[in-house]
Amino acid sequence: MIRLDNIVAKIKPYLTSDDIDEVKKAYAFSAKVHAGQKRYSGEPYMIHPMEVTSILADIKLDKESIITGLLHDTIEDTLATNDDIEKLFGKKVFNLVNGVTKIGQLKISSKFERQAENFRKLILATGKDIRVIIVKLADRLHNCRTIHYLPENKQTDFAKETMDLYAPLADRLGIYWIRTELEDISFKILKPHEYAEIEYAFANKKNDWEIYSTEIQGLLQDQLDKYGIKASIQSRFKNFYGIYKKMLSKNLDFNNVFDIKAFRVITNAESDCYAALGAVHSTWRPIPGRFKDYIALPKSNGYQSLHTNVLGPFGDKVEVQIRTNEMHEIAQYGVAAHWKYKLKHENIASKPINFPDSIQKIFDTQTLNDPKEFIDAVKDELITNFVYTFTPSGDLKELPVDSSIIDFAYSIHSDIGNSCYGGKVNGAIVPISYKLKSGDMVEIITKSEQVPKRDWLKYVVTSKAKTKIRSAIKTSLITDSIKIGKSVLSQKLLSYGINIDKKEVLEKLKEFSSIKKIKSLDEVFIKFSLSQINILEILSFMGIDIKNKSKATKASRVIDSSNAIVVGGNDNVMVRLAKCCSPIYGDEIIGHITIGKGISIHRISCNQILEIDPSRRIEAKWDKSFASKSSTKLKVSCFDKPGILSEVSNTIAKHDSNIITINAKQISSVKSSIYIELLVRDAEHLNDIVEDLSSIGDVNNVERLRNMNLEQIELNL
Ligand code: MN
Numbered sequence: 001m002i003r004l005d006n007i008v009a010k011i012k013p014y015l016t017s018d019d020i021d022e023v024k025k026a027y028a029f030s031a032k033v034h035a036g037q038k039r040y041s042g043e044p045y046m047i048h049p050m051e052v053t054s055i056l057a058d059i060k061l062d063k064e065s066i067i068t069g070l071l072h073d074t075i076e077d078t079l080a081t082n083d084d085i086e087k088l089f090g091k092k093v094f095n096l097v098n099g100v101t102k103i104g105q106l107k108i109s110s111k112f113e114r115q116a117e118n119f120r121k122l123i124l125a126t127g128k129d130i131r132v133i134i135v136k137l138a139d140r141l142h143n144c145r146t147i148h149y150l151p152e153n154k155q156t157d158f159a160k161e162t163m164d165l166y167a168p169l170a171d172r173l174g175i176y177w178i179r180t181e182l183e184d185i186s187f188k189i190l191k192p193h194e195y196a197e198i199e200y201a202f203a204n205k206k207n208d209w210e211i212y213s214t215e216i217q218g219l220l221q222d223q224l225d226k227y228g229i230k231a232s233i234q235s236r237f238k239n240f241y242g243i244y245k246k247m248l249s250k251n252l253d254f255n256n257v258f259d260i261k262a263f264r265v266i267t268n269a270e271s272d273c274y275a276a277l278g279a280v281h282s283t284w285r286p287i288p289g290r291f292k293d294y295i296a297l298p299k300s301n302g303y304q305s306l307h308t309n310v311l312g313p314f315g316d317k318v319e320v321q322i323r324t325n326e327m328h329e330i331a332q333y334g335v336a337a338h339w340k341y342k343l344k345h346e347n348i349a350s351k352p353i354n355f356p357d358s359i360q361k362i363f364d365t366q367t368l369n370d371p372k373e374f375i376d377a378v379k380d381e382l383i384t385n386f387v388y389t390f391t392p393s394g395d396l397k398e399l400p401v402d403s404s405i406i407d408f409a410y411s412i413h414s415d416i417g418n419s420c421y422g423g424k425v426n427g428a429i430v431p432i433s434y435k436l437k438s439g440d441m442v443e444i445i446t447k448s449e450q451v452p453k454r455d456w457l458k459y460v461v462t463s464k465a466k467t468k469i470r471s472a473i474k475t476s477l478i479t480d481s482i483k484i485g486k487s488v489l490s491q492k493l494l495s496y497g498i499n500i501d502k503k504e505v506l507e508k509l510k511e512f513s514s515i516k517k518i519k520s521l522d523e524v525f526i527k528f529s530l531s532q533i534n535i536l537e538i539l540s541f542m543g544i545d546i547k548n549k550s551k552a553t554k555a556s557r558v559i560d561s562s563n564a565i566v567v568g569g570n571d572n573v574m575v576r577l578a579k580c581c582s583p584i585y586g587d588e589i590i591g592h593i594t595i596g597k598g599i600s601i602h603r604i605s606c607n608q609i610l611e612i613d614p615s616r617r618i619e620a621k622w623d624k625s626f627a628s629k630s631s632t633k634l635k636v637s638c639f640d641k642p643g644i645l646s647e648v649s650n651t652i653a654k655h656d657s658n659i660i661t662i663n664a665k666q667i668s669s670v671k672s673s674i675y676i677e678l679l680v681r682d683a684e685h686l687n688d689i690v691e692d693l694s695s696i697g698d699v700n701n702v703e704r705l706r707n708m709n710l711e712q713i714e715l716n717l
Contacts, residue, residue, distance in 0.1 A: 635702070
């Protein structure tokens, strides 16, 4: 069982004896207020804050953080008050304990939206002091180490939350050993079978690997000695979850995951790193494309190292990482190490460390008010892998893996993103969906009339691009809805002799909006376009007697009592007939308020309309003045008899319909399909034709087509 002495032994090398006295005071206080409390394991509660503090001491965190570790559960779980903590341990410690407490009070839920909300609160609760997150990670780590004491139904949620939020967070802060431990514990809970398989396979091979790794280590050491490079060599195994991810992503079985072992060369100076790399590469052949220089281009969490893969002495792939002691410490302690170095150099104990860029970005995102967009931002920023690309002037742009030209454009400026028309990579034109690779020099081509497309969302991965595209689409959607709504409403009103452009009419409409508690006139048009306001409401508000419609208006126009779109006539509404189902007069129809293309009219049975967001559908009716003939397409399945084509075309001609095209295709030696495009007056007219065609003896079936079949064969008639 952990004792205070263990903690003191860990902090003694780097804290003063006054500091240690304060830590002891915090220990005494915490032990007193937690007295009598038990963990799920049945152990005294005090074990937990002590274990957490011990983890913090391992990372060599400062006095305030160490004290916070001891006190982190006192406000939440004991009778100790905010005042007690502040009076006894000062404002700084209180702020930290308070931050950790706030995080602890966030409700755990497996629901995605909840997680997002939790994480947003988590970040906000830190008060922007990164030590709060580190204490919370230590707290989470110890709770994970004892996860098997939790009731089983709580274990899964706890592990899931750890995997989704805390492991990525540890990664982003660069504290890899915490990340891997959190991952492996959660992995074991969430995928027990997969974990067991890897554990078994690993145990089977462990001995072989140990022999092998001693051999490689010896060979490496010889090489370094030969070149006079002072360095120590370590080897390590990838964590189980890392192996599992690799197996999944590369579709490998366990025996084919080669980089389970990595060798680390730790040098004294940066120049030695490159010398060591030379020694490794001159001994074993490097595998092309697998060298990464994180010294020249550090990861955004501050990680630095050279990574290379070589063909080892036994013809197998060997991963070697080369770094200095200082880089190694940063890789171990992450952000905490930066903080330590900062202390050493600046000697300002009280100054909180800055967040790494990637975490800062999360704080800076403007989406803190929208949980869904926020989690997007968080997930993006927590992605571990980046590509390093360059602007034409040589500026480095770090972007998440799978970023496209559009992501790059938005990373420069929103305006560049919004007007992005294409791009050149290393001088060559690439499609907008091109996925960037490290080293790409990217030039963005813009066009002033370009607007963001919904399609782009398929190609972008950065939160900035997503947010900007969504908001641009939203804006254009709104302008569109206003335009359509106003246009339709003005025509409706015109048929009652009311001119919407007249000042008094507009005033009256504004009055209507304020009575209906609608924010603005534009909002009235939007609601009207979405069928959320009925024309009758507006008319009755304006005191119009619906039955006595003004004689001054076109008498021929039939206004339905609903506020449906009227298709045809001389309407100015942007209405067009959808090509997918080619509705003709008399068909039952429905309108789709499109983005930027007005209202498109579909047959009510059209498959495409089913996929459209119901809020963008609008009722539609034919205007009786819609007289022109429309074209429609038929497929006639029949026996391939001589003269059948002329019989079919004669039948159509009898109905006073014009054939635009007629093609036939032989299906078998006896069967054919005839494709006909013809002009009809309305649905009734078409029905008569179909009925007559069906009654021809050799015709089996007549079918109305949504679109002409591409495979049709031209026939000379
Ligand atoms: Mn705790």
